Amino acid sequence: xxxxxxxxxxxxxxxxxxxxxxxxxxNFSVLWVKNGKDALTVLLEQPFDLCIFDxxxxxxxxxxxxxxxxxxxxxxxxxxxxARSLKIDLLKGFSLGAIDYIRKPIDEEELVVRLNSLxxxxxxxxxxEEELYKIGKYSFSPSNYELKIYDEKRHxxxxxxxxxxxxxxxxxxxxxxxxxxNTLWGKNDYFNRKSLNVFITHLRKYLSKDDSIKIDNIHNxxxxxxxxxx
Amino acid sequence: xxxxxxxxxxxxxxxxxxxxxxxxxxNFSVLWVKNGKDALTVLLEQPFDLCIFDxxxxxxxxxxxxxxxxxxxxxxxxxxxxARSLKIDLLKGFSLGAIDYIRKPIDEEELVVRLNSLxxxxxxxxxxEEELYKIGKYSFSPSNYELKIYDEKRHxxxxxxxxxxxxxxxxxxxxxxxxxxNTLWGKNDYFNRKSLNVFITHLRKYLSKDDSIKIDNIHNxxxxxxxxxx
DNA sequence: ATGAAAGATTAATCAAAGGTTAAAGCCTAG
DNA sequence: CTAGGCTTTAACCTTTGATTAATCTTTCAT
Numbered sequence: 175x176x177x178x179x180x181x182x183x184x185x186x187x188x189x190x191x192x193x194x195x196x197x198x199x200x201n202f203s204v205l206w207v208k209n210g211k212d213a214l215t216v217l218l219e220q221p222f223d224l225c226i227f228d229x230x231x232x233x234x235x236x237x238x239x240x241x242x243x244x245x246x247x248x249x250x251x252x253x254x255x256x257a258r259s260l261k262i263d264l265l266k267g268f269s270l271g272a273i274d275y276i277r278k279p280i281d282e283e284e285l286v287v288r289l290n291s292l293x294x295x296x297x298x299x300x301x302x303e304e305e306l307y308k309i310g311k312y313s314f315s316p317s318n319y320e321l322k323i324y325d326e327k328r329h330x331x332x333x334x335x336x337x338x339x340x341x342x343x344x345x346x347x348x349x350x351x352x353x354x355x356n357t358l359w360g361k362n363d364y365f366n367r368k369s370l371n372v373f374i375t376h377l378r379k380y381l382s383k384d385d386s387i388k389i390d391n392i393h394n395x396x397x398x399x400x401x402x403x404x
Numbered sequence: 405x406x407x408x409x410x411x412x413x414x415x416x417x418x419x420x421x422x423x424x425x426x427x428x429x430x431n432f433s434v435l436w437v438k439n440g441k442d443a444l445t446v447l448l449e450q451p452f453d454l455c456i457f458d459x460x461x462x463x464x465x466x467x468x469x470x471x472x473x474x475x476x477x478x479x480x481x482x483x484x485x486x487a488r489s490l491k492i493d494l495l496k497g498f499s500l501g502a503i504d505y506i507r508k509p510i511d512e513e514e515l516v517v518r519l520n521s522l523x524x525x526x527x528x529x530x531x532x533e534e535e536l537y538k539i540g541k542y543s544f545s546p547s548n549y550e551l552k553i554y555d556e557k558r559h560x561x562x563x564x565x566x567x568x569x570x571x572x573x574x575x576x577x578x579x580x581x582x583x584x585x586n587t588l589w590g591k592n593d594y595f596n597r598k599s600l601n602v603f604i605t606h607l608r609k610y611l612s613k614d615d616s617i618k619i620d621n622i623h624n625x626x627x628x629x630x631x632x633x634x
Numbered sequence: 635a636t637g638a639a640a641g642a643t644t645a646a647t648c649a650a651a652g653g654t655t656a657a658a659g660c661c662t663a664g
Numbered sequence: 665c666t667a668g669g670c671t672t673t674a675a676c677c678t679t680t681g682a683t684t685a686a687t688c689t690t691t692c693a694t
Contacts, residue, residue, distance in 0.1 A: 247547065251525075261511055268517040273525055281491055287498040295481075295503055295525050331670060348548050367651090369672055375654060391652065392549060392559055393680055561681060597640090599683060605643060621641065623691060 177203040178223045178293050183213045183239065185231040196282045210234030217248055219363065221356035223293055225252035240270040249353060251296055255280060307342050310384040310401050314338060323383050337373050341389065341399040350396040407433040408453045408523050413443045413469065415461040426512045440464030447478055454523055455482035470500040481526055485510060537572050540614040540631050544568060553613050567603050571629040580626035
């Protein structure tokens with residue numbers, strides 16, 4: 175089983191250290207940062223499966239961090255792990271989109287089973303791959319990497335296929351640069367972005383035989399596969 | 405939003421009644437049964453989105469119920485809601501496939517947000533809950549930066565979109581210069597104010613196809629998006 | 635009424651982002 | 665170990681859009 179990648183945001187040095195080591199021992203890949211600002215930076219650059227936020231931290235607290243994530247349209251599951259046990263805080267946490275709110279002091283073993291439970295739910299809902307997609311006059315089979323129009327077939331490469339699938343899953347909605355890159359490339363930097371452009375060019379060429387289909391760029395935001403038909 | 409269907413398995417009559425009524429008030433559809441046997445029967449007959457199991461019950465306890473479910477390959481998400489607070493019980497609960505383990509006494513409000521959170525993760529597939537604003541004859545999707553009237557679509561830039569969203573949130577109320585500038589630009593000076601004017605001009609042009617919409621200036625105060633319709 | 639400040643509009647500017655093509659690396663099967 | 669296909673990097677060109685500027689028009693206090 176692939177390691178799950180966790181981002182731990184915790185300003186308390188000793189707790190942060192203990193948790194990081196424990197979770198690593200339990201076969202998680204953990205990045206520990208000590209404040210919300212650093213968290214935002216790495217979230218834009220690297221993919222994670224789940225984030226764990228402390229609330230009370232200097233500079234940017236956990237709530238502010240969650241607000242920032244929502245505002246920036248970063249799609250990442252997160253939960254709060256906090257000493258703040260008041261109900262009002264819990265309600266606020268969930269209303270910000272947290273998938274859990276765990277009160278300190280936490281038993282490490284309990285934390286691990288809760289993390290695994292949440293991660294397995296998240297994974298289950300993410301995996302749903304259909305057999306055949308219709309794109310205007312084209313049809314696309316992600317499992318064979320095959321793009322067909324009329325009788326013409328074209329075999330896409332793995333990357334081309336993944337990218338097209340990603341765009342299709344968000345058909346007529348923005349697929350954000352950062353989300354694409356984090357999902358397909360695993361990181362988001364200058365070179366990946368360039369690479370992404372190259373593959374977008376490929377897909378546009380392959381799909382050029384049906385004018386009702388286009389891949390638009392939304393400046394500084396992402397790409398959007400538009401099918402005007404249907 | 406469609407009602408979620410819950411199955412509550414709880415032998416305590418007064419708690420069962422209170423919970424059922426409370427959850428119904430919170431727009432859940434609830435079936436309450438008092439033992440594991442009845443639970444199994446209705447699970448085979450009716451669909452549910454989520455089940456809530458007490459543990460300590462006569463005849464068949466919650467753990468046995470969960471074991472039965474696994475053995476019969478019934479795929480249904482369930483969680484435990486129990487007075488048994490020992491870690492060993494929690495670990496057993498998760499190992500049986502529970503998606504949460506909530507210790508009594510439970511605050512009803514907290515229970516509801518936890519249920520909603522879990523259900524929204526589970527239903528992530530049809531979680532296409534993109535917000536859409538109506539502005540007279542226009543509709544605006546902030547996540548796609550898309551402004552639509554009839555069949556015409558226009559993609560706004562990030563700034564245009566943010567500004568329109570800000571005005572919409574204060575629809576028919578004044579959006580102050582200083583508030584807009586501080587929120588979107590992060591500072592408020594001569595040049596930003598000039599920039600803001602330019603974007604207001606853009607939005608006015610984009611929205612000019614419906615006379616019932618206008619963006620008025622309140623001298624020295626701010627702007628106000630007015631929709632006379634509705 | 636009048637002048638200064640504020641607002642509206644259009645256009646110019648320029649750095650950043652995107653597009654395209656080709657060459658360079660990198661795997662992997664044979 | 666090498667040939668061929670795929671991905672990444674590079675080079676170069678085009679487009680985009682926030683800002684600034686320039687020029688009118690409106691508002692408001694006096």
